Every structure is written in C-alpha cells, then in structure tokens.
Amino acid sequence: xxxKSNPALVATIVFGNIVILLCGLALFAETIWATTDPYYVxxxxxxxxxDDVFAGGWIGIFCGFSFFLLGVYGIVAAIxxxxxxxxVYLVLMMIVYIFxxxxxxxxxxxxxxxxxxxxxxxxxxxxxAENSSIGAEITNFWKxxxxxKQCCGVDGPTDWIDYASTFRTVxxxxxxxxxxxxxxxxxxxxxxxxxxxxxxxxxxxxxxxCFEHIGHAIDxxxxxxxxxxxxILMWTMLFMFVTMYHYFTM
Amino acid sequence: xxxGRYLLAALLALxxxxxxxxxxxxxxxxxICAINPTLNTIILxxxxxxxxxxxxxxxxxxxxxxxxxxxxxxxxxxxxTTDRGRSAPxxxxxxxxxxxxxxxxxxxxxxxxxxxxxxxxxxxLKFCNGPxxxxxxxxxxxxxxxxxxxxxxxxxxxxxxxxxxxKNPSSIDTWPGARSGGMIVxxxxxxxxxxxxxxxxxxxxxxxxxxxxxxxEPTRHESRSTHVPQKSEGAAPSLSGSERYSTxxxx
Numbered sequence: 001x002x003x004k005s006n007p008a009l010v011a012t013i014v015f016g017n018i019v020i021l022l023c024g025l026a027l028f029a030e031t032i033w034a035t036t037d038p039y040y041v042x043x044x045x046x047x048x049x050x051d052d053v054f055a056g057g058w059i060g061i062f063c064g065f066s067f068f069l070l071g072v073y074g075i076v077a078a079i080x081x082x083x084x085x086x087x088v089y090l091v092l093m094m095i096v097y098i099f100x101x102x103x104x105x106x107x108x109x110x111x112x113x114x115x116x117x118x119x120x121x122x123x124x125x126x127x128x129a130e131n132s133s134i135g136a137e138i139t140n141f142w143k144x145x146x147x148x149k150q151c152c153g154v155d156g157p158t159d160w161i162d163y164a165s166t167f168r169t170v171x172x173x174x175x176x177x178x179x180x181x182x183x184x185x186x187x188x189x190x191x192x193x194x195x196x197x198x199x200x201x202x203x204x205x206x207x208x209x210c211f212e213h214i215g216h217a218i219d220x221x222x223x224x225x226x227x228x229x230x231x232i233l234m235w236t237m238l239f240m241f242v243t244m245y246h247y248f249t250m
Numbered sequence: 251x252x253x254g255r256y257l258l259a260a261l262l263a264l265x266x267x268x269x270x271x272x273x274x275x276x277x278x279x280x281x282i283c284a285i286n287p288t289l290n291t292i293i294l295x296x297x298x299x300x301x302x303x304x305x306x307x308x309x310x311x312x313x314x315x316x317x318x319x320x321x322x323x324x325x326x327x328x329x330x331t332t333d334r335g336r337s338a339p340x341x342x343x344x345x346x347x348x349x350x351x352x353x354x355x356x357x358x359x360x361x362x363x364x365x366x367x368x369x370x371x372x373x374x375l376k377f378c379n380g381p382x383x384x385x386x387x388x389x390x391x392x393x394x395x396x397x398x399x400x401x402x403x404x405x406x407x408x409x410x411x412x413x414x415x416x417k418n419p420s421s422i423d424t425w426p427g428a429r430s431g432g433m434i435v436x437x438x439x440x441x442x443x444x445x446x447x448x449x450x451x452x453x454x455x456x457x458x459x460x461x462x463x464x465x466x467e468p469t470r471h472e473s474r475s476t477h478v479p480q481k482s483e484g485a486a487p488s489l490s491g492s493e494r495y496s497t498x499x500x501x
Contacts, residue, residue, distance in 0.1 A: 087458055094451050101440045108433045115430075118422045125419035161288045164416035173290040174370040174381045196359040198368075199278065199293050200285045207284065230436055237443050244450045248457060 005081045009246050013078040016239030021071025023232045028064030030224045031057045039217030040144065043137040047123055050114055053218060056107025056225045063100040067232065070096060074243070086247050093240055097233065104229040111222040117211045121154040125165035128179070135166070142210075143181050147189065151210035152182035157200060159209070182206050273300050274408040275311075275390040278363045289414050290381035291367035297392040299350040301403045307347040308395045313366055314339035316387035316410040323393055323404065329378035339391065342366055342379045347394060366390070385415035 035057040045051040070093050077085035113119065127138035146152055153159035160167060160178040167179060176198070183197035184204045191197060196204035278286055278293040286293045297309055312323055313335050320338040332340040343364065365379075366388075372378030382388060387410035394403045 083458065087454065090451055090454060094447060097447060098444060101444055104440060105433075105437050108430075108436055112430050112433050113426050116424065116426050119424045119426075122419050122422045122424055158285055161285050161414060162417060163419045163422075165419060168289075168416065172370045172381060173288055174368050177285070177288055177291065193359070199283050199359055199363060199365055201282055201359055202284055205284075226436060227432075230440070233440060233443070237447060240447055241450065244454050247454050 005250055006246070009242070009249075010078050010081065013239060013243055013246060014075050016235070016242065017071040017074035017078070019071075020074070020232070020236055020239065021068045023235065024064050024067025024069075024071055026064070027060055027228060027232055028068065030228060031060030031064055034221040034224050035061065037221075039213075039220075040141065041214055041217045043141040044120060044123065044214060045110075045114055045218070047127060047134050047138055048114070048119060050110050050119075052106045052110040053114070053221055053225070056103040056110070057221065059099055059103035059106070060225050060229060063096055063103060063229070066092075066096040067100075067236070074239075078243075078246070081250070083247065083250060086243060086250075090240065090243060090247065093236065097236060097240070100229055100233055104226045104233070107222055107229075108226040111218055111226070114218050115215050117154050117209075117215075120211060120214060121159060121163075124154055125159070125163050125167075128165065129167040129170045142179070145210050145213060146179070146181040146206070147185070149210055149213045150184075150206050151208045151213065152178060152206040153209055154211045155209040156207055157182050157205055178205070273297075274406045275392055276408070277411060282359070283363065287411055287413050289384040289416050291365055292382060292388060292390075292411055292413065293363050293365045294390060294408075296345070296348045296362060296364055297394075297405065298348050300392060300405055301347060301394045302350050303347070303394075303402070306397060307402065308344050308397070309347050310344045310393045310395060311342045311364060311366070312339040312391040312393060313342045313382075314389050314391075315383075316389055318389075321407070323391070323401070325395070325399060328376075329372065329380040334380065334383065335388065341377050343377055344395075382413050384413050387412045 035054055037054070042051065042054065045053060070089065073085075074089050074093070077089045123138065124142060127135050128142055129135065129139055157178040161173075177200070180191060180194070180197070182205055183191045183194065184206065185191055193201075193204045275297065276295045277283075278295050280286065283293045294311070301307065310325060314321065314332075315335045318332075318335060318338060322338060324338065325341060327338055327340040329335075329340050329342070332338045334340075345364070348361070367379065367382040369375070369379040370381055372380055389410050390408045392405045393401060396402055
C-alpha cells in the first residue's frame with residue numbers, strides 16, 4: 001500500500017521516536033539503579049508492606065526497554081509508511097503507555113505514604129531489637145544507617161525516651177538509654193566516651209535524626225521512577241498524537 | 251525536655267532565693283545532659299562547693315519519692331530496704347566530696363554529674379543505685395559525712411523531679427495526611443492524557459476498519475460496473491452485429 005506521505009511529518013515522527021528510544025534506555029538504566037537500592041532502604045519499605053515504590057521501579061524497567069524497542073519499530077514504520085505497521089505501533093505503544101502510567105502513579109503514591117517520619121518511627125520502635133526475621137532486618141538497617149550517617153533514631157535520641165519500644169523491653173534504660181549505635185565513634189568504630197553518651201552529652205551522642213537520609217533516599221528513587229517517567233510520557237503522548245494524525249491523513 | 255528545662259529554671263530560681271538557707275541538688279544543665287530526666291534515670295550535678303573542708307569528706311546521695319513516708323536520713327537505708335524510696339530516703343551512692351576549685355571538663359563527665367538509676371544489677375553492692383520508677387516524682391539530698399560517719403552538713407531537699415512516662419508507639423498517628431501536590435498533578439494529568447490517547451486509538455482503529463471495508467468492496471463493484479461498460483463502449487465498433495443489436499437497440 002504505497003500512498004502519498006508528507007515527508008516533514010515522517011521526519012517529525014522519526015525524530016520523536018529517536019528521542020523516545022533514547023529516553024527509554026535512560027529510564028531502563030535509571031529504574032535498574034533504583035531497584036538495586038543503593039541507599040539500602042528496602043527493609044523500611046518492605047516491613048510496612050508499602051514497597052510499591054520498588055514495584056513501580058520494576059514496571060519501569062520493562063517500560064524503559066519497551067520504549068526503546070518501540071522507538072526503533074516506530075522509525076521503521078514511519079519510513080516504510082505502512083498503515084498496518086503504524087497501527088501495530090500505536091496499539092503496542094498504548095499498552096506500554098498504560099503500564100508506565102501505572103508505574104509513575106504507584107511509585108509516587110507509596111512515596112507519599114512512606115515520606116512520613118511517624119510511619120518510620122512507629123516501625124523502628126516496634127521492630128528494632130525484635131526477635132524475628134523482620135526485626136533482624138530492621139535492626140540491621142538501623143545499625144547501618146546510624147553508623148554510616150552518624151545519626152540517631154528517626155528524630156534524634158529522644159525517640160527512645162519519649163516512647164515505649166521493643167528496644168526498651170530488651171535493654172533497660174539504666175543500661176542503654178538509646179542504642180549504643182547512637183554514640184559517637186572513632187575511626188575504628190570504638191565508642192569515644194560511653195559514659196558521656198549515656199548522659200546524652202552532645203558531641204558524644206548523635207543528636208540528629210536519621211529520617212532526613214531515609215526520606216532523601218525514597219525521594220530520589222521516586223524522582224527517577226515517577227518524574228522521569230512522567231516526562232517521557234509527556235513526550236510520547238505528543239508523538240502518539242502526531243502518529244495518529246499521520247495515520248488518519250495517509 | 252521542656253518540663254526538664256522548666257524544672258531546672260525553677261530550681262535555679264529556688265537556689266538563688268534560698269542561698270541563705272542552703273543549697274539543694276540540681277538537675278544536670280540541659281546543655282550537658284540534653285535529655286534529662288528520662289524514664290528511669292535522673293542526672294544530677296555533683297555537689298560542687300556545697301561544703302568545703304580540709305579533711306576528707308564523703309558525700310551520700312539520698313533519694314526518696316516525693317510521697318515517701320519518712321524523711322529521716324539513715325546511712326544504712328538501701329534501694330531494697332526502703333522499697334525503692336517509698337518508705338524512706340535511701341542512699342544511692344557515696345563518693346568523695348568534689349573539690350570546689352576543680353573545673354571539670356566534659357571528657358570526664360562522671361566527675362561532674364551523677365546519674366541516679368544507673369545500675370540495673372546491684373548484685374553484691376553495698377549501695378544500690380537502681381532504676382527509678384517512671385512517671386514518679388523524686389527528691390534528692392546530699393549529706394556530708396566525715397570518716398567516722400558523723401553528719402557534718404546536709405543540703406536541703408531538692409524540688410520534686412518527675413521521671414518521664416514512655417508513650418505507646420501505636421499512639422503515633424501514621425496517617426499520611428494531605429497528598430503531595432506532585433502526586434495529584436501526576437495522577438490527574440496522566441489519567442486525562444491516557445483517556446485522550448485511548449480515544450484517539452479507538453478512533454484510529456474504527457477508521458481503519460471502515461476504510462478497509464470501503465476500499466475493498468466498492469472498488470470491486472466500481473471496477474466491474476465501470477469496466478464492463480467502458481469495455482463494451484470502447485469495444486463497440488469492433489463488436490459483431492448480433493451483439494450490437496441485442497445490447498443497443500438504437501441506430
């Protein structure tokens with residue numbers, strides 16, 4: 001079916017699809033980065049059952065690669081000027097588009113739930129030092145973040161004083177008012193001054209909370225998955241309309 | 251912490267007011283002990299310059315609940331014999347009278363402050379500094395003894411200091427509250443666009459089906475209906491007479 005075609009329109013579609021396939025590759029790479037969880041915050045999300053930020057990431061991997069493949073296919077379809085190929089392109093692109101929308105929305109909605117220090121605090125108080133597999137995961141997470149980021153609790157050491165917690169039932173306050181991971185350490189991770197840490201003398205106990213780091217990690221995953229995905233969807237939407245116009249007029 | 255500061259301020263005021271009558275144990279300064287009191291411990295400043303003497307002097311720290319039945323000081327009273335300070339003041343610890351001139355640094359914090367409730371395991375100890383009860387008011391007093399346990403001087407009782415009560419973690423409100431603007435923008439825009447695109451796609455599918463049927467069926471009819479007369483017209487001069495008469499009665 002060789003029909004008359006507008007070369008400028010075809011050129012536009014080809015250009016749009018080049019951008020889509022490049023962005024698809026970038027999304028593919030970025031969502032792989034997010035799902036590998038370099039900040040190691042998965043336990044916090046997993047223990048609440050609100051780990052769909054990562055589900056969005058997995059869908060994003062699929063969608064990124066699909067955008068890449070469909071971008072290539074769209075270029076071929078536009079150059080061959082075949083109605084059937086363009087129709088197949090539009091239908092497949094629509095499917096990927098819907099999945100990518102789901103990825104963006106899921107990821108962002110769950111980010112809203114988790115970027116709330118109270119959720120993380122409740123979890124920390126009930127799970128830290130708990131004798132269970134989830135407890136072990138959460139305890140390891142907190143040990144690691146308090147050691148690496150030099151912070152204590154969600155909002156500071158007062159978390160362990162103001163609230164009853166599993167940690168408190170395991171260790172009496174006389175022994176450890178807060179986990180010794182909150183105590184300042186030297187380069188070899190030895191506690192600098194245990195007694196000063198126990199009375200809460202500021203340089204020897206970390207006074208800042210860790211929530212900033214957790215929130216930052218969840219946010220950066222969400223920016224990658226949701227906002228970048230959203231930007232690609234905006235661009236794809238434009239060129240799907242152009243392709244439809246081309247399809248109607250050919 | 252707010253309550254602690256308030257208490258500290260009140261104590262300081264009390265101290266300045268009561269200098270003539272005597273001094274009382276003070277809460278550790280909030281710049282040093284940021285979180286004080288806690289659930290089971292209260293950190294006090296050691297009695298610097300309360301009593302100066304050239305001979306060796308031992309300080310005993312008495313702890314009693316605010317509601318204690320008696321206020322009588324007995325060096326033999328312990329954490330357990332007084333039911334954690336319920337019946338009478340108990341001796342939490344004895345230590346050397348700190349030197350008034352000394353200016354302690356934060357590195358040896360143990361020289362500067364005393365943490366009441368510090369010792370959970372009092373096994374085989376003469377004086378037990380066991381954990382305090384939470385949400386209970388306590389009063390403190392420093393008494394100064396010489397080597398033969400003769401009372402030389404005693405400070406006045408401190409104002410009551412209440413330990414904290416830990417809140418239940420399930421009382422924390424975890425409702426996320428208002429949705430973020432980004433989430434609303436993203437969801438609404440994407441939903442609308444998805445609808446538009448779906449509408450466009452459906453339109454494309456319908457038109458492609460319509461044009462296919464239009465293209466296929468009418469072209470066949472047209473090719474027959476136009477082709478046959480054209481052929482007959484174009485071939486008319488060369489047709490035989492019998493055919494000519496049958497199809498075209500006119501001359």
